[in-house]
Amino acid sequence: MNALHDxxxxxxxxxxxxxxxxxxxxxxAVEEHNSRAAPDQRLRARFLERQxxxxxxxxxxxDDATMQVSFLKDLVTMRNPxxxxxxxxxxxxxxxxxxxxxxxxxxxxxIEFHEYFEWAAARIAHQVDYGAEVLxxxxxxxxxxxVRWFDVVSRVPGAPERTVVRRARNISVAxxxxxxxxxxxxxxxxxxxxxxxxxxxRELGDSTASMGRILVLGAGQxxxxxxxxxxxxxxxxxVCAVFAKYGYTPADDSPFANRIFDPEAVDVYxxxxxxxxxxxxxxxxxxxxxxxxxxxxxxxxxxxYREKVQGHERLRLRNVSRIRDVRTLDDRLDVTVEFLPTGExxxxxxxxxxxxxxxxxxxxxxxxxxTAKLCLRDDDDAVRVGRDHRVEAAPDVTAGIYLQGATEHxxxxxxxxxxxxxxxxxxxxxxxxTHRASDAATGARPSVDSSASSSVNSSV
Numbered sequence: 001m002n003a004l005h006d007x008x009x010x011x012x013x014x015x016x017x018x019x020x021x022x023x024x025x026x027x028x029a030v031e032e033h034n035s036r037a038a039p040d041q042r043l044r045a046r047f048l049e050r051q052x053x054x055x056x057x058x059x060x061x062x063d064d065a066t067m068q069v070s071f072l073k074d075l076v077t078m079r080n081p082x083x084x085x086x087x088x089x090x091x092x093x094x095x096x097x098x099x100x101x102x103x104x105x106x107x108x109x110x111i112e113f114h115e116y117f118e119w120a121a122a123r124i125a126h127q128v129d130y131g132a133e134v135l136x137x138x139x140x141x142x143x144x145x146x147v148r149w150f151d152v153v154s155r156v157p158g159a160p161e162r163t164v165v166r167r168a169r170n171i172s173v174a175x176x177x178x179x180x181x182x183x184x185x186x187x188x189x190x191x192x193x194x195x196x197x198x199x200x201x202r203e204l205g206d207s208t209a210s211m212g213r214i215l216v217l218g219a220g221q222x223x224x225x226x227x228x229x230x231x232x233x234x235x236x237x238x239v240c241a242v243f244a245k246y247g248y249t250p251a252d253d254s255p256f257a258n259r260i261f262d263p264e265a266v267d268v269y270x271x272x273x274x275x276x277x278x279x280x281x282x283x284x285x286x287x288x289x290x291x292x293x294x295x296x297x298x299x300x301x302x303x304x305y306r307e308k309v310q311g312h313e314r315l316r317l318r319n320v321s322r323i324r325d326v327r328t329l330d331d332r333l334d335v336t337v338e339f340l341p342t343g344e345x346x347x348x349x350x351x352x353x354x355x356x357x358x359x360x361x362x363x364x365x366x367x368x369x370x371t372a373k374l375c376l377r378d379d380d381d382a383v384r385v386g387r388d389h390r391v392e393a394a395p396d397v398t399a400g401i402y403l404q405g406a407t408e409h410x411x412x413x414x415x416x417x418x419x420x421x422x423x424x425x426x427x428x429x430x431x432x433x434t435h436r437a438s439d440a441a442t443g444a445r446p447s448v449d450s451s452a453s454s455s456v457n458s459s460v
Contacts (some may be wrong), residue, residue, distance in 0.1 A: 011104030012044045014432060015152045015168040017134045019365070020051035021117060021418060022055055022174035022404035025075040025425040027127050028085045028120065033429060041145065043432065046166060048154050054121040059195040060222060061111050062229050068221070068293065069261075070106040070252075070420050071113070075120055077103070078263070079426040090116045132164075137171060137371045146263035147397040150371060169439075170400035175367065177359035177405070177416060182217075182323075185355065190333050191326070193220070194226045194356040201233050211351045215335055217323055219243035221251070224292040226356050228300060231315050240348070241339055242318040248300070251291035252284070259410070260284045261419035269412035270387050270449035277403060282321035288413055326353060350424070361406040361416075366400075373403065378409075385410045388431035389424060400435060402428050 014030065016023040027047055034042040077082035083089075087108070091097040094115075100108070107385045108116075121128070132154045140149040149167050156162040180192040187193060190202055194216075211234045223241065232240045259265060260280070269277060285291075300315065307313045318337050324345065325336040333350045364383065365372040374390045376384045383403070384392040389411070391401040404424065409417040 010044070010167075010274075011149060012046055012166060012168040013436065014045040014170045014172060015166055016042060016045065016047035016172045016174065017137070017152070018173065018426075019047045019051075019054065019121070019128055019130075019177040020174060021075065022424070023047050023172055024054075024117065024121055024124075024170055025079075026174075026404070027124050028075055028083070029425040030430045031124050031127070032080065032083065032085075032236075033433075036329065037219070043436075045127055046168075046439075048132040048134050048152070049130050050155075052131050054118050054130075056113075056117055057110075057195070059199060060225065061114055061195050061198055062225060063109075063111065066105075066107045067113050067226055068111055068253075071108050071395065072106070073419050074116065074422065076422050076424075078420070079422040085120050090119050093119070104199055116236060129154070129157055130323045131155070133160075134367070135163060137368045139368045139371050139374060140167065140396075140425075144208050145396060147374060147394075147399055149399050151399075168399075170402065170435075172402040172404060172428065173364070173367070173406070173432045174404035175362045176262045178362050179355075180358045180360045181355055182357060185326075189235065190328065190350075190352055191354065192354045194222050194354055195359075197229065198225055198355065201230070213238045213240060213350045213372065214352040214354065215240050215348065215350045216244055216354045216356055217242050218358070219245045219248060220290045220356065221292050221296075221357075223356030224248055224296050224300060226354055228296065229317070230352075230354070231303065237351070238314050238316060239351075240316045240318055240326055242321050242323055242328050244279070244320060244322055244340065245290075246319050247317075248292045248297045249286065249290065250294045250297060251288075252286040253293075257284060257287055260287060261414050261417065263420050263423045266411050266414060266420060267387075270410060272430055277412070279411070280410075284413060288417065323353075359416075362405075364406060371401070380409075387427075389428050390431055391436075398439070400432070402431070404428075 016026060016062045019027075027045065030043050030045045044061050060214045071087045072078070074087040076085045077087070091100050134152060136153045138151040138153065140151050142148040149169055150171055152166045152168060152171065152356065153164070156164050179195050181187070183191060185191065209449065214230050214234060214237050216223055216230065216239065223243070227239055227241045230237070269280060271367050304313070304315050304317075307315060318339075320340050320341060321337050323335055324338045327334040333353055335348045335350050335353060336345050337348055338345045374393045374397050376394065378384055385403055385407050386392055389402050389404065389407065391403060393401065414420040
């Protein structure tokens with residue numbers, strides 16, 4: 001590939017890898033800082049996103065699905081309640097503020113919150129390059145052997161065969177999660193992950209009437225939402241939920257349990273011993289993992305009972321069960337389902353199988369390459385991360401790596417959730433400014449120094 005160098009005499013204070021809600025919140029924090037800072041105190045930031053436009057879980061933007069966090073936990077309010085990037089300011093601009101207040105809810109529609117994210121992203125579009133997939137992050141040495149910068153190599157938007165190199169003092173990695181699938185599973189026209197749900201259903205168009213049976217594997221919120229959505233979208237099909245539990249487990253959203261998502265809870269978790277951290281996760285898994293909102297549970301049960309009364313059961317459960325085998329035939333899937341208490345197996349013919357089996361963090365080593373080798377690790381080989389979300393690195397590394405979304409082992413359950421996104425962006429901003437001031441005081445932060453440095457690996 002031909003590599004371009006983006007303004008070779010300029011060094012960014014921050015490059016964001018990925019542009020979902022986490023780096024969007026950070027970009028807003030930087031924007032607000034720059035708007036009130038003196039020119040020489042402003043941060044030079046750029047964010048790179050591989051998608052062609054902003055998008056957040058588009059495949060699960062079901063028309064009536066609501067958020068599971070309060071609208072006050074938006075991109076800014078918990079950090080800066082006076083920000084004009086808030087959800088309430090978005091509603092005011094859209095002319096829906098009074099209508100939303102009359103709805104008497106803390107939980108907006110998911111499609112509306114996505115619209116809010118798009119609105120906020122559009123306001124800071126000058127900081128973002130879309131269609132700019134990051135390919136590698138290379139450490140750059142100063143004359144004294146110190147890793148002072150990173151060269152971020154990304155595709156050129158509109159010309160993916162070409163790459164561009166940007167140099168930065170810090171990077172913020174927020175690449176989100178990737179779908180998790182059972183071992184050996186290959187997606188196809190008949191086997192989906194729920195992250196593809198809404199567009200896949202739309203693609204089927206008029207063929208919805210030909211669906212005989214659809215299986216949904218999973219017992220969490222996304223699985224239950226998928227079951228409900230498919231049951232409504234395919235009015236002639238049997239929709240069968242398969243999971244190892246006896247029934248759907250209600251999410252614990254009680255006030256005291258929800259305090260595990262408070263900013264102060266991050267401090268408690270971070271300071272705790274490893275065994276205490278594990279206990280906290282185990283105790284409070286029911287706030288987030290493999291659980292379902294009670295309203296949806298009751299709605300699904302009411303639907304099942306109504307169909308039983310009417311003698312036409314389309315919504316079915318295969319509980320205490322697992323899928324043991326999936327055979328793809330020309331016109332269907334043959335799915336072997338085992339009833340765990342007895343070991344009895346049944347082969348169900350299906351038109352579709354939807355895996356609502358969750359997500360997992362993306363591989364940091366693969367993204368960062370040799371830069372990942374600079375990160376220090378704990379006894380479990382997990383990356384060590386400071387309270388300010390900055391990765392702990394080797395002593396000769398002064399460039400900063402900030403992680404957003406892959407720090408549950410250090411910062412707790414909020415790591416992959418929206419609950420502390422706004423607060424975290426403020427903490428990272430404060431850390432960036434603190435380190436910049438420290439570098440300036442020691443003379444380690446020249447404004448232009450590309451000619452006196454070399455990339456560890458400059459080949460692209």
